[in-house]
Structure formats: C-alpha cells, structure tokens
Amino acid sequence: MSLRYAILGFLSSTPASGYQIGREFQNGAGSYWSALPSQIYPELHELEELGWVSGQVSKTDRLRRKIFRLTPRGEEELQKWVEADNDYPPERDSERLRLIFLDGAPPDVIRRHLAGHRAHYDKRLVVWRGLREAVEKRTLRQLVRRLAMRPPADHELVIRLKLLALDGNIRRAELEIAWAQEALEWLDALEADRRKRRRAQ
Amino acid sequence: MSLRYAILGFLSSTPASGYQIGREFQNGAGSYWSALPSQIYPELHELEELGWVSGQVSKTDRLRRKIFRLTPRGEEELQKWVEADNDYPPERDSERLRLIFLDGAPPDVIRRHLAGHRAHYDKRLVVWRGLREAVEKRTLRQLVRRLAMRPPADHELVIRLKLLALDGNIRRAELEIAWAQEALEWLDALEADRRKRRRAQ
DNA sequence: CTGCCCATGTAAATCGTTACATGATTAC
DNA sequence: GTAATCATGTAACGATTTACATGGGCAG
Numbered sequence: 036m037s038l039r040y041a042i043l044g045f046l047s048s049t050p051a052s053g054y055q056i057g058r059e060f061q062n063g064a065g066s067y068w069s070a071l072p073s074q075i076y077p078e079l080h081e082l083e084e085l086g087w088v089s090g091q092v093s094k095t096d097r098l099r100r101k102i103f104r105l106t107p108r109g110e111e112e113l114q115k116w117v118e119a120d121n122d123y124p125p126e127r128d129s130e131r132l133r134l135i136f137l138d139g140a141p142p143d144v145i146r147r148h149l150a151g152h153r154a155h156y157d158k159r160l161v162v163w164r165g166l167r168e169a170v171e172k173r174t175l176r177q178l179v180r181r182l183a184m185r186p187p188a189d190h191e192l193v194i195r196l197k198l199l200a201l202d203g204n205i206r207r208a209e210l211e212i213a214w215a216q217e218a219l220e221w222l223d224a225l226e227a228d229r230r231k232r233r234r235a236q
Numbered sequence: 237m238s239l240r241y242a243i244l245g246f247l248s249s250t251p252a253s254g255y256q257i258g259r260e261f262q263n264g265a266g267s268y269w270s271a272l273p274s275q276i277y278p279e280l281h282e283l284e285e286l287g288w289v290s291g292q293v294s295k296t297d298r299l300r301r302k303i304f305r306l307t308p309r310g311e312e313e314l315q316k317w318v319e320a321d322n323d324y325p326p327e328r329d330s331e332r333l334r335l336i337f338l339d340g341a342p343p344d345v346i347r348r349h350l351a352g353h354r355a356h357y358d359k360r361l362v363v364w365r366g367l368r369e370a371v372e373k374r375t376l377r378q379l380v381r382r383l384a385m386r387p388p389a390d391h392e393l394v395i396r397l398k399l400l401a402l403d404g405n406i407r408r409a410e411l412e413i414a415w416a417q418e419a420l421e422w423l424d425a426l427e428a429d430r431r432k433r434r435r436a437q
Numbered sequence: 438c439t440g441c442c443c444a445t446g447t448a449a450a451t452c453g454t455t456a457c458a459t460g461a462t463t464a465c
Numbered sequence: 466g467t468a469a470t471c472a473t474g475t476a477a478c479g480a481t482t483t484a485c486a487t488g489g490g491c492a493g
Contacts, residue, residue: 044333067330067333068328069326117337120352121356126268127270129322129323130324131268131401132242133318134397134400135398139386144319148321185340192339203332204332207408214403218400
C-alpha cells in the first residue's frame with residue numbers, strides 16, 4: 036500500500052505527470068520510496084478512479100503529458116495514512132546472509148564483500164548529503180514548492196522534518212561504512228597474524 | 237531468489253524440516269531472512285526437484301516430519317550464491333515517508349511516531365543482543381551444529397563472522413534509537429520554545 | 438534521418454502475504 | 466475432552482520486476 040501514499044505525498048507538494056513521478060521514484064533519487072513506471076502508471080489510474088487524484092492532459096504543452104493533482108479527498112486520505120502507526124517490514128538482508136555463510140570462503144572473497152558494502156553506502160551517502168545541502172540552501176525543487184503552498188509559520192517545521200529524515204539516512208550510511216571499514220581492518224589483522232604463525236611454525 | 241539461499245544456508249548447518257525452518261524464519265527470530273510457511277513448503281519442494289536438497293520422512297518419529305538435507309549440488313549452489321556480488325534492494329522506508337509528510341500534523345502525532353520508532357528498535361536490539369550473547373557463550377543451537385561439522389581451525393572465523401553480522405545489526409538498532417531519542421528531545425525543546433513565545437506575546 | 442530522451446503504457450513472471458484446510462500429538 | 470502446539474500444505478491476492486510496445490520531439 037505504501038506506493039499509493041508515496042505518490043500522494045509527492046503530489047501533495049506539487050502536481051506532476053506520471054513520468055515526473057517516475058524520475059523521482061527511480062532508485063538513487065531523493066525520495067524514500069522507489070518504483071518503476073510500470074507500477075506508477077496503473078497506480079495513478081486507480082487513484083484517479085478512487086477520486087484521490089485528478090489528471091488532465093495539458094493543452095498548452097506539445098508533449099501530451101497528463102498532469103495529476105491531489106483532490107481534497109486525496110489530501111485527507113494521505114493525512115490519515117501519514118498519521119497512522121507504521122508497520123515495520125520483516126528483516127530481509129541478503130548481504131548479512133551472505134556474510135555469515137562466507138565462513139568457508141577465502142579471505143579475499145570476504146574482503147570483496149565488505150569493500151562492496153562500503154562502496155554501496157559511500158554512494159548512498161553522497162546522495163543523502165547532497166540532498167541535505169539542497170534542503171539547507173532551499174534549492175531542492177520539491178521543498179521550494181512545498182514551502183510555497185504553506186504559511187511561513189510552518190516553514191521551520193517542514194524543513195526540520197526533512198533534515199531529520201535525511202540525517203537519519205546519513206547516519207545509517209556512515210554507520211555501514213564504518214562497520215565495513217572496521218571489519219576490513221580486522222580481516223587484515225587476522226591475515227597478518229595467520230601469516231606470522233605459519234612462518235613461526 | 238534469496239529465500240532459496242536462505243533455506244540452503246540454514247540447511248548447511250543442520251538438516252531440518254519445513255516446520256523448523258519456518259520457526260527460524262519467523263520475524264523476530266535470529267535469521268537474516270524472514271518468510272512464512274506458505275512460502276517455505278513450496279520452495280522446499282522446488283529445491284527437491286532441482287536436486288539441491290533431499291527430504292525423507294523420518295520413520296523413528298511418530299510425527300510424520302520430512303527432514304531435508306543439503307545435497308553436494310546444493311552445497312555448491314549455495315557457495316556460488318554466497319560468494320556472488322550482492323544486489324542491494326531499492327530504498328523503501330515507509331516510516332521516513334510518513335515523517336516528512338507529518339509536517340502538517342500536531343506535535344503529539346510526530347512524537348508518537350518517533351516513540352514508536354524507538355520502541356521498534358528497542359525490541360530488535362534485545363533480540364540481537366541476546367543472539368550475540370548466545371554466540372559468545374556458544375549456546376546458539378545453529379552455531380553449535382555448524383561448528384560440529386567443521387575443522388577446529390575454522391571455528392574462530394565462523395564465530396567472528398557471526399559476531400560481525402550481529403554487531404552490525406546491534407549498531408543499526410542503537411543508531412535508530414539514538415536518532416529517535418534526539419529527535420524527541422528536539423521536539424520537546426521546540427514546543428517549550430513555542431509556549432514561551434506565546435506567553436511573551 | 439538517426440539516435441536520444443520524453444512520455445505512456447500492457448503483459449507476464451516472480452515474490453510475498455493472507456486466508457483457509459486438515460490432521461496428529463501433547464499437556465492440562 | 467479440549468486447547469495448544471506440531472506439522473504440512475493450497476488458493477487467492479497483492480506488490481514488484483522484467484520484458485515488450487509505441488509514438489512524438491529535438492539535436493546533430
């Protein structure tokens with residue numbers, strides 16, 4: 036169900052076409068939910084049938100884009116969902132799974148995995164930090180649009196919550212990087228020790 | 237595809253029935269992958285058809301349990317998967333999604349969400365810490381069985397990798413708790429400040 | 438006029454959850 | 466005997482990914 040509300044959330048800052056939503060929901064982009072166009076277009080149609088969004092093909096535009104916007108009903112439903120208790124997803128971590136079963140593999144393979152882990156979160160970190168800066172400088176498009184449709188008294192909270200969420204993700208990424216780094220160092224020490232012992236025999 | 241290998245991994249420490257696998261894969265249990273019996277039983281049958289596991293109904297047992305064990309082929313396939321590069325899943329975080337759209341909600345609702353976040357990871361933390369202790373004391377069943385089928389020279393690595401994975405999860409949980417805690421304190425300060433300003437007017 | 442990005446979709450397959458069914462064993 | 470737990474499944478639904486299809490606009 037979250038995709039539905041991720042779309043509503045996006046549209047609560049600005050009207051947009053399915054294509055624009057698709058770009059934002061591409062993995063690596065700034066949003067907290069990812070989905071492919073093949074999932075987004077049908078969902079938009081369902082939302083339209085529900086009357087939670089309304090779409091109209093722009094006439095001024097040569098590109099036959101269909102721009103969707105939240106209806107009052109959609110806004111209500113979004114708010115209801117947002118305030119509801121969260122269901123945390125079950126644990127599913129394929130990298131951890133690999134790691135604990137790598138106990139029969141050569142150290143270089145373990146090293147490759149840890150380095151890959153670090154590299155993955157290095158990339159994520161760059162994205163999150165970039166977004167954080169864009170929020171602080173008020174250059175993030177989504178944020179600017181959201182602020183524009185709200186009373187100035189709310190601006191601080193809007194920004195603070197965005198920063199809070201981003202900081203959480205930044206700290207997660209930093210943690211994973213530090214963890215992998217320490218693990219790599221431990222692995223190096225372990226191997227040095229083993230080489231020493233082999234020589235000592 | 238990961239479920240398949242999570243099952244193979246489990247069976248690489250000890251033969252087991254679908255029911256036993258089901259208990260371990262219950263969320264909250266110690267494994268890094270969760271799944272329900274309705275997914276596990278069919279997967280075991282597919283694995284049997286592939287010849288990666290072989291199951292036989294125990295005759296000494298009054299309960300008609302079917303015990304599965306890895307075949308050599310299954311061991312090979314597991315090792316291949318374990319060593320392969322990991323595909324990290326796309327970002328999907330419904331709690332973050334809620335948080336950034338909570339900017340129109342009353343502070344108490346935000347507080348409830350942050351407290352819920354902390355509570356969730358408090359629970360996870362207890363589980364991970366418990367498992368860590370059980371690994372250190374060598375009382376964890378899965379671990380004992382895995383060690384039993386390996387040369388003593390490998391024991392340290394087996395244990396270290398388990399601890400490494402658990403420490404990662406413990407640190408994740410601690411991070412989420414600290415993050416939520418700090419956010420709650422910030423929220424308290426914000427509200428105190430607002431009350432003060434309102435009085436000052 | 439060719440290749441790239443914009444733009445919108447459908448169909449099939451895979452993965453995961455929810456709901457339902459059934460029977461045997463064990464503890465009270 | 467009856468409730469809880471053991472044990473194994475099937476069917477339907479929902480969510481996600483992969484593959485495929487189509488056509489317009491724009492830059493070189």
